[in-house]
Amino acid sequence: MASTAITRHELTRRREQLLDLQRYLAVLEADHDGARVKLLGFRLRYLEALGPLMRDLDDLEAQLQQATSLLSEALKRQDVEAPLPAAPRAKAWPDVAALPDATPLPPEPTGLLTDLPPPSLKTLYRRAAMRFxxxxxxxxxERAVCEQRMMAVNDAYERADRYKLETLLLAAGELPEKVIGGPADAVRAWLGxxxxxxxxxxxxxxAQTLVLQNLQMHQLRVAIERAEAGGMKPLDIMAARLRSQIAERRQELYIGERVGGDARLAADFLRKRYQRVTGLGLG
Structure with missing residues (x-):
């Protein structure tokens, strides 16, 4: 009788531990989903405010790259070497993935909390063989998966590793009371x-929350929202900077399309563009 009382007490304690874990998991999932919703909302607001300007700037950069490539080829035909920066790479928006679906927990074994003898190692092996x-x-x-699992079953049986066989069978959906023994032990195994x-x-x-927090877009969102809370308008500032860059690129493109007839001017134009794009000086 004392043994049954201890078993009931142990199972109650383990159930409470499992509930605590599930509550903690629910908080983590809610935090992740909330941060993801905020990030997707920020991305939409960011693109609405700056997307058209960024596309205009990208189009101008592509035209400039084409113009400088033509100038570089023309100078090479005149035996004049001039640096040509690499084509700008397109910026890809990172994926903000949702959490994968969770695997449902198996149903709890039912029955009186009595201890019945567990099946023998040979019986467990036979049940595993029937499944895998x-x-x-x-x-x-599916057959390839079964081959791998059957190899694990054979290895566990040869080593008399009862725990491994029980784990494989429980993970495959075998009823705990048929693997562990009586319902009390089955419930204990189910809780584990x-x-x-x-x-x-x-x-x-x-892990997925950490990936989300390390996204540059997440860090930008935090910085912009902090600035906005302080009364600033960072998106307006960024839009003004983009408009200024667009004006500069249009002027640069205008010059680049008109210096082709003068090798000295064309070479000087390419050097300045190389320095602007790469941030490197030329010796």
Missing amino acids: HPDLAPEGP LCEHMVQGRIRVVQ
């Missing part, structure tokens, strides 16, 4: 499996 033997699987990827699954999900959410 590749000859029982259809052709294709659920804890393992929730902890794995916690690691996934934490």
